[in-house]
Amino acid sequence: MKKTLFSKIVFIFMVVFLVGCSSNDQYSVERKYWKIKKLAEKVFKNPVATPPNELERVVSRSEEFIKEYAANPLSIEASFNIARLYIVKEEYESARKQLQKILQANKKSPVICSEALFLIGNAYQLQDKWSLALEQYKKITREYPTTVKALDIPIFIAQNYKVKNQPEKMIVAYQDAIGQYRTLIETYPNSLLAFNAYLLVAQCHIALKDWQMAVKTFETVIEKFNGKAKMDGAMFEMAIIYAKQLKDTGKAKEILDRLNKEYPKSRYSKVSLLLIKELDKQ
Amino acid sequence: MNPQTTKFPSLKKVYNNTFSFLKHNKLLFIPFIIFSILELLALIFIYISPRMPFVIVLGPPIKAFFGAQFLHYPMNFVLIPKLAGISRSVLSILVGALLSAVAVQVIFNLYEKKTVRMINVFKALLKKYASLFLVVLVITIVFHGALQLPALGLKSYFLTGHKTLLFLKPAMWFGSILAGISFIISIFVQGCFAYVIPVLVIEKVNPFKALLRSCGLFFKSFFPTIMLVGIPMLAYVPIIILQYNTLFIINKFYPELVLFVALLNVLVTSLFVDVLITVSTTLFYLTYKDNLTQGKKTLNIAQETQK
Numbered sequence: 292m293k294k295t296l297f298s299k300i301v302f303i304f305m306v307v308f309l310v311g312c313s314s315n316d317q318y319s320v321e322r323k324y325w326k327i328k329k330l331a332e333k334v335f336k337n338p339v340a341t342p343p344n345e346l347e348r349v350v351s352r353s354e355e356f357i358k359e360y361a362a363n364p365l366s367i368e369a370s371f372n373i374a375r376l377y378i379v380k381e382e383y384e385s386a387r388k389q390l391q392k393i394l395q396a397n398k399k400s401p402v403i404c405s406e407a408l409f410l411i412g413n414a415y416q417l418q419d420k421w422s423l424a425l426e427q428y429k430k431i432t433r434e435y436p437t438t439v440k441a442l443d444i445p446i447f448i449a450q451n452y453k454v455k456n457q458p459e460k461m462i463v464a465y466q467d468a469i470g471q472y473r474t475l476i477e478t479y480p481n482s483l484l485a486f487n488a489y490l491l492v493a494q495c496h497i498a499l500k501d502w503q504m505a506v507k508t509f510e511t512v513i514e515k516f517n518g519k520a521k522m523d524g525a526m527f528e529m530a531i532i533y534a535k536q537l538k539d540t541g542k543a544k545e546i547l548d549r550l551n552k553e554y555p556k557s558r559y560s561k562v563s564l565l566l567i568k569e570l571d572k573q
Numbered sequence: 574m575n576p577q578t579t580k581f582p583s584l585k586k587v588y589n590n591t592f593s594f595l596k597h598n599k600l601l602f603i604p605f606i607i608f609s610i611l612e613l614l615a616l617i618f619i620y621i622s623p624r625m626p627f628v629i630v631l632g633p634p635i636k637a638f639f640g641a642q643f644l645h646y647p648m649n650f651v652l653i654p655k656l657a658g659i660s661r662s663v664l665s666i667l668v669g670a671l672l673s674a675v676a677v678q679v680i681f682n683l684y685e686k687k688t689v690r691m692i693n694v695f696k697a698l699l700k701k702y703a704s705l706f707l708v709v710l711v712i713t714i715v716f717h718g719a720l721q722l723p724a725l726g727l728k729s730y731f732l733t734g735h736k737t738l739l740f741l742k743p744a745m746w747f748g749s750i751l752a753g754i755s756f757i758i759s760i761f762v763q764g765c766f767a768y769v770i771p772v773l774v775i776e777k778v779n780p781f782k783a784l785l786r787s788c789g790l791f792f793k794s795f796f797p798t799i800m801l802v803g804i805p806m807l808a809y810v811p812i813i814i815l816q817y818n819t820l821f822i823i824n825k826f827y828p829e830l831v832l833f834v835a836l837l838n839v840l841v842t843s844l845f846v847d848v849l850i851t852v853s854t855t856l857f858y859l860t861y862k863d864n865l866t867q868g869k870k871t872l873n874i875a876q877e878t879q880k
Contacts, residue, residue: 316624316625316628317625317645318623318624318625318628318644318645318646318649319624321645321646322646322647325646325647325828
């Protein structure tokens, strides 16, 4: 009697174990994808030395994976990986074709589309086709304005001019960025998006060395969003501007004191205490 | 010759006895085999915890205590050594205490040349389960507490603004040095409590007396006890090094290799380190007790002869 019960329990356990572990659950999909990713990593590490057949192998395995697990979010990651592989192997046309495929298949997802457009832009940029790249980047801010990529792009464009040593174009790009962020703030006031846009406006003013405007923007964001989001970062940056750029140590200390009072456990609190000591010495 | 040192048997003698006992009494391995099977089962459950249908039950606690990322491949392998350590501690308290006591009782019976019936030993020691549970619980708490101390000390030292300690940066201290310090501490703590179960089972004293007597004997026979505990534990060093480099193993080789290391850990710990430590320290304790009784008898005879 006891033996029969025991063997039944063991049998049930074995069945559950085997069924559970042999099925196509998320874990086994992740495992399959990880193996493909490891193969891709070899290409990413040394794209020049990778033979074409190796790239073909990774691409075909990725495509098989995408086909088999079309509904799984990892299939999108695999699709992007194929495009990135083509980019590192300097097969830009193939990369863009792959990204167009992703755009077609994910029309309803702004995040995926913005990422695909960004990579298309990257592919043009790597071919020194800046105007075509810029067209793609602007398309992101125009068509998917609420995505993270759209928030990053205006500053990305300005920084690109900075790297290319084109200060006039950089200034114009930063001013454009401020304009775009202000439009977002007006369209989505009091939202998290507006909060991030305000902080980015402040960053643009800092890049343009317009300290007064940067401080003013920080003041506005603190006034509008205090209590809704953490303001310690904004306060700290504002205090730094007052101390180092505007040479107003009194105002800097006042802000740092407020930071420590309102956010005693902030990651900035230790540094701010040290900064107050330094300001006291001055 | 110092009479104090003659009370303790030599390491050579203890090890000769240990190997002879293990060679001739395969029965001694049974409690350790049972424990290793339980540990392996626990390890299998840990390994399959992110998979359906086990994730339904095991997923929420892992998510709550460690984070959702550890339920995904290959990050679940990062957690395997930690979870295996926790399961070993829990099993030691719940079952290991009783199994160690069974092993000690079997050694004692064989030493006294009595017949051993495993089932009777089990039954007899089940009555002492509460005491055994309590002592192993105390030992586990002290063990884990002691292992936290160096990390806490280093944290407070470096958080107060120090950039180096003995010319070494925090990364070095919190890396291999901390692992080495933890290993040495674990030898000391194990040594300190090596005689608790032999005292509890053989002397039939209460748990707290057993703990105190074990500590006392450890300090009296410091060097031999450290050697009896430390030598088998050296087999654990390669596993510590491998487990310390879990992320490296995952990235450079295969994540499944972490599971293999964990399996190896179970086999080495339960079937080699634990066996050697338990048998050798129990035999050391029994020989020491014999020598002590023999010494007393000789003293009594001498006193009577003088009278």
